[in-house]
Amino acid sequence: MPSRSNQSPRPRKGRSEKTYNPALHILGIVGKVVGTFLLVMLITGIILVCFAMVYIKTVILPQAHLDANFDMNLTSTIYYMNQETGQYEEHLSLHGTENRKKVTYDQIPENLVNATIAIEDERFLTHDGVDWKRTLNGVLLMFTGKDIQGGSTITQQLIKNATQYDDVTVKRKILEIFTALDFDATYSKEQIMEWYLNLIYLGDNCYGVATAAENYFGKDVSELSLAECASLISITNNPTLYGPNSTVRITNEETGEVTTGRERNKQRQELVLWKMLDLGMITQAEYNEAVAEELVFTRSEDEKKPSTIYNWYDEQVITDVINDLMEEYGYSEQLAENMVYSGGLKIYACVDIRIQSIVESVYYDQNSLVLTSSKGQDIQSSIVIIDPEGNVVGLAGALGEKPANRVLNMASGTVRQPGSSIKPLSVYAPAIELGMITPASVYADEPVRVLNGKNWPLNNPQTYRGNITVNTAVEVSSNPVAVRILEEMGAETSFDFVEQNFHIDLEESYLSNGEVKNDYGSSQLALGGLTHGVSVMDMAAAYSVFPRDGVYIEPRTYTKVTQEVDGVEQTLLDNTNTEGEVILSTKTTYYMNQMLKNVVSNGTGTAARISGMTVAGKTGSTTANNDRWFVGYTPYYTAAVWVGYKTPERIYASNNPAAVLWQKVMSQVHEGLENKDFTQASGLTPVQICKDSGLWATEACLSDPRGDRVFQMYLFSDDVPVENCDQHTLVDVCTESPILGADGNPIEGLYHLAGEYCPRAADESLGITEGTVKSIGVLISDESGIEYTKEYLEAQGSCTVHTSAPQPPEPEEYDPSTFRLEDQSTWPTQEQWPGFDPTNPATYPTVPPEPTDSGGSGGETTEPSASPSQTPAPEPTPPEEPYVPAG
Incomplete structure (x- = not known):
């Protein structure tokens, strides 16, 4: 069979053959x-x-969900209590890189909301977070190579501000869109608008509409007019261009016109108003009125925004809150500082605005104290004032205008040697508390020992007073007495008392140039030469214990700090407890108050007196005189003042400049306040104390040649002495025979001992008399070195004037004609009429008869006849009392 491949194809039956068309063939291919x-x-x-x-x-989508827990970097606020109303009021806003205050939606004017919608996102109320029309326009811009940021809604801008996404990418834009859709579905339009207006930047370091309203218009945001609302929201498009205080000048290339920030703000404001009118948010009348309204800003156009320099008190509050946050929560310093400036904290300060203004009026004026060191430094000073509740009500960290923030505060940021102002804290209060001394105790104001060939310690001035009471030692600031008491008490006991009771940090061991130093010695604790020193704040806190009846309260500049968390105000720091710690007994504080009052009234602190006000306190100066102190108090306030040079140098001043400054401030602080005393204790007994023995005073103590050595003191019953003074003794001296000094002049109050012949009335007793004999109590030498001792007087011998018996004086001649029996004052003495006896008429004084001529002869004489004027003397009537003749 032949192969089919060799056979020719046969045409199918029933179909006509198609004609080939090249065009159709090409179209088919295309x-x-x-x-x-x-x-x-x-x-x-x-x-x-x-x-x-x-x-x-x-x-x-996993990144698209955004919770509205925005860190708005909120401004913190310091509040103070208005003393007249008892209500806290806003005092100062604190902010870091962002100055922001949060407001709620109901505090924002409707006009400001509508202005924002009109110029930023007119379909805000109807879209679902994304305006698709504007978004598609933005996408087309992207394909043309232009900026793709356009088309953002208010929701998208809020998300951008909250997340700080700055990268301009497709991913960012897509994420922003989906986040906006999710966010709009989660939160209401009111919430979104509230957050947006609290987050936007409006120039001049203002974040959010609240701070911007205050900055530009000096108003709360709720008080803004329609015109001001439109002006404010105009800034957000570009604060550099449209900020009213912008210094940018723009020249129009075509016209050459130069516009300022304020002019551009006005142009954009009118655009906002037109948009509001176009959207039916306002009427034509409202539009016309707003356009015509003149915008009044807080600063002139070219005025620079003043830099905020916190006063000394506000800066101390900031420092204390930062330190306490670090201690309470273990925060780092940076985190604590960020919280204070940007955490939206509410800080309730203890400042008394009236007192702080007084402090600043004195301390901001360098002329309040003018002293210049040998090296050209201006004198410096600091002060802290505390009330009975432990509140620091006023302070200054330096003298002169405060130049900047966070500069050295010499009230709390440095320590200086306190000198004698430490004695009440380290010596007298603890010694009284331990039952070692009372104000009547007597110690020797004499050198304690010889160091390097010199007497130590010295006094200022360099004199010694012998035995003096503790009361006097405090008044005159005796160094030897303070050392003696401290060494009797023990330096370790004093050290522990100061640290544990008065909460002052002392040095236990400090290595300096190979030498170990500490604060356990007499020079440190009794004389105030501490290794490092003590702050003014700590000294004020320690002394405030005395008027507070022995209670120590840690000084505070604020009572509490709160922060809003999830809409609930929570307490971060609580300083409201003012119960304190009882560190001294009633006895100790009473004695200390009385003695420190004497310092101001009669002692080293007289420059601090305030007319009509009870003041107590103590001065202090160091050996090199580099530091001067006065720490004083009244029943109302305690204040510590330090004076010195920033780099220590010797202070040359005729008085205590610290006491002078203290008085300048505190006299004003106490204006209008009624005088009152410190707490009076019960169980006190008035005691007449001898200043030289501390025992009951005697007559001899009153007759001390240096003056009265007796003073009345109130002591608690268990402190009343049971013995009389054993130091004074009475000796008789002749006041007509003074003892002469080396210069040949009489020594005041010192006389030779009375001798046998010194005149004295028979009815006079020992003591001070009207005659020349004077009984005086003689004890010791005084501060001039003159010896007021019995031994010294005995060594000088007896009176050098009355050395022999005096000759009796010739009697005065008696005139018998003055005699009247009924008037004893006319009777003669025996020296004048010997034998005179008022009971014997024969002895009465008579006038001798005148001689007569008889006229007779033969030498006869006749008896004289009685004178016609003479009458016989009557019979005398014996006196009722036995008569004692004069003479």
């Missing part, structure tokens, strides 16, 4: 190519869509 291409495109598109869906599902 159609097949296009169809294939479309099919490939369709399949590719489907694949891409599938990939896109997978990508969106696996990559985009």
Whole structure:
């Protein structure tokens, strides 16, 4: 059989053969190519869509959900209590890199919301988070190589501001779109608008409409007018161009016109208003009125924004809160600082605005104290004022205008040697508390020992007073007495008392240039030469214990710090407890208050007196006179003042400049306050104390040649002395025979001992008399070195004036004619009329008869006849009392 492949094909029956057409053939080929291409495109598109869906599902959607836990970097606020109303008021806003205050939707004016919608996203209320019309326009811009950021809604802008996505990519845009869709479905339009207006940047370091309203218009955001709302929201498009305080000047290339930021802000404001009118948000009348309204800004156009320099008190509050956050929560310093400036904290400060303003009026004026060191330094000073509740109500860290923030605060940031101002804390209060001394105790104000060939310690001025009471030692700031008491008490006891009771840090061991130093010695604790020193804040806190009846309260600059968390205000730091710690007894504080009052009234602190106000306190100066102190208090406030040079140098001043500054501030602080005394204790007994023995005073103590050595003191019953003074003794001296000094002049109050012949009335007793004999109590030498001792007087011998018996004086001649028996004052003495006896008429004084001529002869004489004027003397009447003749 022949192969089929060799057979010719046969035409099919029933079909006509087609005519070949080349054009149709080409079209067919093209159609097949296009169809294939479309099919490939369709399949590719489907694949891409599938990939896109997978990508969106696996990559985009997991990232698209955003919880509205925005870190808005909120501004913190310090509040202070208005003393007149008792209510806290906003005092100061604190912010870091972002100055922001949060407001709720109901605090935002409707006009500001509408202005935002009109200029930023007019379909905000109707779209689902994405404006597809604007988005598609943005996609077309992408394909033309232009910016793809256009088309963002308010929701998308909020997400961008919250997430800080700055990369301009397709992925970012897609993620933003899906996040916006999810976010819009999760939260309401009101919530989204509230968050948006709290997050947007509006220039001048203002974030959010609340701080911007205050910055530009000086108003709360709720008080903004329609015109101000439109002006404010105009800034957000480009704060550099449209900020009212922008310093950018733009020149129009065609017209040459130069516009300022304020002018551009006005142009855009009118655009916003027109959009609001066009969208029916405002009426034509409202539009016209808003356009015509003059915008009044807080600063002039070219005025620079003042830099914020916190005053000394505000800066102390900031420092204290940062330190307490670190201690309470273990935060790093950076984290604690960020919280204070940007955590939206509410800090309730203890400042008294009136007192702080007084402090600043004195301390910001360098002329309040003008002293210059030998090296040209201006004098410096610091002050801290504390009230009875432990509140720091005022302070200054330096003298003169505060130049910047975070500069050296010499009230709390440095320590200086306290000098004698440490004595009440380290010597007298603990010694009284331990029952060692009372104000009446007597110690020797004399050198304690000789060091390097010199008497130690010295006094200022360099004199010694002999035995003096503790009361006097505090008043005159005796160094030897303080040392003697400290060494009797023990330096370790004093050290522990200061640290544990007054909460002042002392040095236990410090290596300096190969030498180990500490604060356990007499020079450190009794004289105030501490290894490092003490802060003004700590001194004020320690002294405030005395007027507070022995209670120590840690000084505080704020009462509490709160933070809003999930809409609930929570307390982060609580300083409201003011009960404190009882560290001194009623006895100790009473004695200390009385003695420290004497320092101001009669002692070293007289420069701190305030007219009509009870003041107590203590001065302090160091050996080199590099530091001067006055720490004083009233029943109302305690204040510590330090004066010195930033780099220590000797202070040359005629008085205590610290006391002078204290008085300048505190006299104003106490204006209008009624005077009152410190707490009066019960169980006190008035005692007449001898200043030289501390025992009951005697007559001899009153007759001391140096003056009255007796003073009245109130002591608790168990402190009343049971013995009389054993130091003074009475000796008789002749006031007509003074003892002469080396210069030949009489020594005041010193006389030779009375001798046998010194005149004295018979009815006079010992003591001070009207005659020349004077009984005086003689004890010791005084501060001039003159010896007021019995032994010294005995060594000088007796009176050098009355050395023999005096001759009796000639009696005065008696005139008998003055005699009247009934008037004893006319009777003669025996020296004048010997034998005179008022009971014997024969002895009465008579006038001798005048001689007469008889006229007779033969030498006869006749008896004289009685004178016509003479009458016989009557019979005398014996006196009722036995008569004692004069003489």
